Amino acid sequence: xxxxxxxxxxxxxxxxxxxxxxxxxxxxxxxxxxxxxxxxxxxxxxxxxxxxxxxxxxxxxxxxxxxxxxxxxxxxxxxxxxxxxxxxxxxxxxxxxxxxxxxxxxxxxxxxxxxxxxxxxxxxxxxxxxxxxxxxxxxxxxxxxxxxxxxxxxxxxxxxxxxxxxxxxxxxxxxxxxxxxxxxxxxxxxxxxxxxxxxxxxxxxxxxxxxxxxxxxxxxxxxxxxxxxxxxxxxxxxxxxxxxxxxxxxxxxxxxxxxxxxxxxxxxxxxxxxxxxxxxxxxxxxxxxxxxxxxxxxxxxxxxxxxxxxxxxxxxxxxxxxxxxxxxxxxxxxxxxxxxxxxxxxxxxxxxxxxxxxxxxxxxxxxxxxxxxxxxxxxxxxxxxxxxxxxxxxxxxxxxxxxxxxxxxxxxxxxxxxxxxxxxxxxxxxxxxxxxxxxxxxxxxxxxxxxxxxxxxxxxxxxxxxxxxxxxxxxxxxxxxxxxxxxxxxxxxx
Numbered sequence: 001x002x003x004x005x006x007x008x009x010x011x012x013x014x015x016x017x018x019x020x021x022x023x024x025x026x027x028x029x030x031x032x033x034x035x036x037x038x039x040x041x042x043x044x045x046x047x048x049x050x051x052x053x054x055x056x057x058x059x060x061x062x063x064x065x066x067x068x069x070x071x072x073x074x075x076x077x078x079x080x081x082x083x084x085x086x087x088x089x090x091x092x093x094x095x096x097x098x099x100x101x102x103x104x105x106x107x108x109x110x111x112x113x114x115x116x117x118x119x120x121x122x123x124x125x126x127x128x129x130x131x132x133x134x135x136x137x138x139x140x141x142x143x144x145x146x147x148x149x150x151x152x153x154x155x156x157x158x159x160x161x162x163x164x165x166x167x168x169x170x171x172x173x174x175x176x177x178x179x180x181x182x183x184x185x186x187x188x189x190x191x192x193x194x195x196x197x198x199x200x201x202x203x204x205x206x207x208x209x210x211x212x213x214x215x216x217x218x219x220x221x222x223x224x225x226x227x228x229x230x231x232x233x234x235x236x237x238x239x240x241x242x243x244x245x246x247x248x249x250x251x252x253x254x255x256x257x258x259x260x261x262x263x264x265x266x267x268x269x270x271x272x273x274x275x276x277x278x279x280x281x282x283x284x285x286x287x288x289x290x291x292x293x294x295x296x297x298x299x300x301x302x303x304x305x306x307x308x309x310x311x312x313x314x315x316x317x318x319x320x321x322x323x324x325x326x327x328x329x330x331x332x333x334x335x336x337x338x339x340x341x342x343x344x345x346x347x348x349x350x351x352x353x354x355x356x357x358x359x360x361x362x363x364x365x366x367x368x369x370x371x372x373x374x375x376x377x378x379x380x381x382x383x384x385x386x387x388x389x390x391x392x393x394x395x396x397x398x399x400x401x402x403x404x405x406x407x408x409x410x411x412x413x414x415x416x417x418x419x420x421x422x423x424x425x426x427x428x429x430x431x432x433x434x435x436x437x438x439x440x441x442x443x444x445x446x447x448x449x450x451x452x453x454x455x456x457x458x459x460x461x462x463x464x465x466x467x468x469x470x471x472x473x474x475x476x477x478x479x480x481x482x483x484x485x486x487x488x489x490x491x492x493x494x
Contacts, residue, residue, distance in 0.1 A: 003426065003490040008150060008434055011103060011441020011458070012112035012390055014157040014202065016086045018444040019116060021093030025132035028122025030159035031170075031216045034076040035061060037085045037450035037465060040363050044450040046070070046212060049077040058082070061210065068219050069212070075166050076218065083467060085445045085452070090461040091471050092442070096140050098473060099442050102459055104147035106479060107486035111149050112390050112437040113140070114157035114202065117183055124161030124179050125168075129186050137187075141194040151195050152327075152390065152437065154255065155184050155239075157202035158447060160216030170216030171207075171228035174309060180235040185242050188250065196250055198243075199327055199390070200236040203257035204229070205284040213447075226306045230314070233287050237317035244321065254288040254323035255390060257281070258330050260374040264337030264353055273336050282382070289383045291322040325434060326383055329391030330375045332358070333368045361410075363454060365394055369417040376425035376433060386432045392418055393439035395446060395454035398476065406460045406476035415478070415485075416493045423490060438482070442473070458482055 003009075013019075016032035023029075036058065038044035045058035048070045056079055059069050070076070078084065092099055103111055117124065119133035144151050160170055168175050188198065204214070207229045211217040215228040236254070243250045261277050263270035283297045292315075301308070334352040341353040358366035372389060380387050394414045398406050415438065425431040440456025443463075452465050458479040463469035484492050 002488070003423065005489070007489070008110040008152075008388075008436070009486045010108040010110035010112065010149070010152075010435065010437045011106075012152075012437035012439050013092070013114070013442065013444055014154070014447070015092075015114045015116040015119075016089070016157065016159045017440075017447055018089050018092045018113075018442065020086075020088040020091040022084075022087040024093065025119075025136065026122060026130040027116060027133060028118035028124075029078060029162045030116065030118040031076060031162060031165060031212060032086050032159040033078055033084060034162070035084065035086065035450060036082050039449055039451055039465075040454075044448075046076055047079045047082055048074040049079070050074045061212070070218060076162060076212075085450050085465075085467065088463075088467065089445050090443055090463055093136070095471065095473070097143055099459070100140070100143045100147060100149065102473065102475070102479075103149060103441065106458065106483045108147075108149050108441075109486075110152050110197075110435055110437060111144055111441075112152040112154065114154035115187060117156055117159060118161040120187065121161060121179070121183050123163035124176075124183075125163060129183075134186075134190055137191070138194075141191055145194060150197065152197045152199065152388075152435075153187075153191075153195050154199040154202050155187065156180070156200065158206075158213045162216070165216035165218060169219065169224075170211075171231050172215070172217050172219075172224040174231055176215075177231050177235045177238070180232075181238045181242070184235075184239045188239075188243060188247065192247060192250075198239070198250065198252045199255040200239055200252060201232050202255050203329060204232055204236075204255065204288065205257055205281050207232070207284075208280060222304055223306050226301060227309060229284065230308050230310060233318055234314050236288055236323070237321040240321040240323065241317065251324040253325040253327045253388065254285060256285050256326065256328040256379075258328040258375055258379065260330075260333040260368075260371050260378070261352075262333055262335045262355065264335050264341065264355075265339060267338065269338045270336065273338055277334070277336055285326055285379070285383065287318060289323045289326045289385060291319045293318075323385070325386040325388055326379055327388040327390040328375065328379060329439070330371055330389060331392060331394070331439075332366045333371045333374075361394060361396060363395055363449070367394070367414050367417060369421055372418050372421035373425045373429070376422065376431045377429055380425075380431045380433075386434050388434040389422065389436045391439040392436070393456045395440075395456050397453050398455045398460060400460055400462070400474060404474050406474060408476045408478050411476070411478045412481050415482070419485065419490055419493060
């Protein structure tokens with residue numbers, strides 16, 4: 001068995017973790033620019049200032065709850081005495097030719113990247129776009145085209161222009177629909193012939209956990225999060241409508257953070273809990289890809305007294321212009337229980353309790369050989385639209401040897417199991433899987449912890465948690481392994 005000839009092998013990155021150049025050539029400040037570094041045990045922080053009193057401070061990113069997480073009158077801000085790893089990240093802004101050449105050497109068919117909204121519209125609500133920002137992405141796409149690499153572009157990946165947060169309250173305000181539509185249509189028209197695939201919002205369901213990252217929302221009650229999600233759904237549908245009417249060859253997809261949910265026991269109460277956890281995630285794709293709000297979500301809104309600021313046209317747009325395909329991230333599975341269990345899992349978002357059948361790394365991420373097959377079946381047969389795995393990988397503290405080699409057999413083992421899981425989904429289950437972009441193909445800053453030591457890539461970048469290092473690139477053992485996998489269409493996984 002092998003993967004289809006047209007299968008899009010590649011890798012994925014995000015501007016706020018990889019691009020750098022945070023204030024070069026007219027780029028504005030975005031929400032991610034206010035996130036400090038952190039670690040597995042110390043949360044990243046959002047820094048802020050109070051323009052009236054002059055007070056400054058910070059709030060842990062992973063513990064945002066309640067109506068407000070920064071003091072009344074304060075606004076997110078970049079402070080002089082803090083370290084913000086995303087400001088330089090691993091400097092794709094100045095290394096894009098070198099990095100794309102490395103991707104081409106591996107045989108990439110596609111490169112998933114995100115554009116920095118504030119590089120195009122520095123304040124989010126500008127009348128005209130920043131030409132220097134547009135020109136940078138022109139150069140990136142031209143470099144991809146030189147090697148026959150198809151870009152997959154995420155329009156908003158955990159960064160909202162800070163001006164939209166301060167002036168409008170972020171995505172809880174319907175005005176952001178129009179601002180995003182202007183940004184998206186500007187980009188799509190500009191890069192006709194260079195970009196065929198777009199994603200509107202990265203992991204749109206993260207609005208439920210971290211609305212500041214997902215939508216620049218700093219006052220985030222359940223009402224605000226529901227409104228923020230709704231506004232992003234409508235904005236996405238408007239982008240689909242624009243492409244269908246003007247550029248039917250361009251495809252616009254959804255991006256969902258997804259992981260299969262297991263029960264720790266066969267207690268029916270655990271089964272109900274697993275169902276409820278699944279619903280918390282998948283309702284987002286029921287709307288954006290399925291075209292309608294599920295009744296269980298509407299019932300929840302009714303119980304909580306949530307009333308959306310909406311229009312009848314919103315629901316017509318959602319129905320008629322749902323996503324062309326469904327892409328998703330999947331790093332493993334989660335295990336849940338109503339029973340008392342000694343330890344919880346650190347991992348990505350909420351991974352529940354430890355699964356005794358799976359091995360984990362130092363950050364609590366478990367290697368699950370079945371997760372991609374399960375995820376592919378669940379999502380493909382729920383919506384009957386093509387699907388695309390656009391994030392999958394594992395962070396590890398790689399060691400650069402004296403001879404500049406990096407021996408990452410653990411990453412190869414993880415990827416081997418996940419690619420076999422995809423193979424089963426395609427060849428045993430008949431899933432229409434468009435492609436696979438391994439997360440963090442060139443080392444980048446971890447979104448969850450703000451670290452560099454938690455590395456994902458096939459290429460090592462010389463930069464540490466304090467922002468020191470030459471930014472030189474070194475190929476890991478997994479670089480050569482993945483090159484072989486692509487060259488054999490997934491046949492040779494040894």
